[in-house]
Amino acid sequence: MIRVEKFTMLGRDQRTYRCDDCQEEHDVDFGVALWKLMSDANKSDE
Numbered sequence: 001m002i003r004v005e006k007f008t009m010l011g012r013d014q015r016t017y018r019c020d021d022c023q024e025e026h027d028v029d030f031g032v033a034l035w036k037l038m039s040d041a042n043k044s045d046e
């Protein structure tokens, strides 16, 4: 399975995997991106 990097600008970590079995791309949503969480944490310090 090949991972295709795809980061949205909405702060969510969504990635596309090209499947070896069906030769189609599957979108996987990992939820809120790590950089978004760290960004929010920095804001709360202000």
Ligand SMILES: [Zn+2]
Binding pocket: 019, 020, 021, 022, 023, 024, 026
């Ligand atoms: Zn598949």
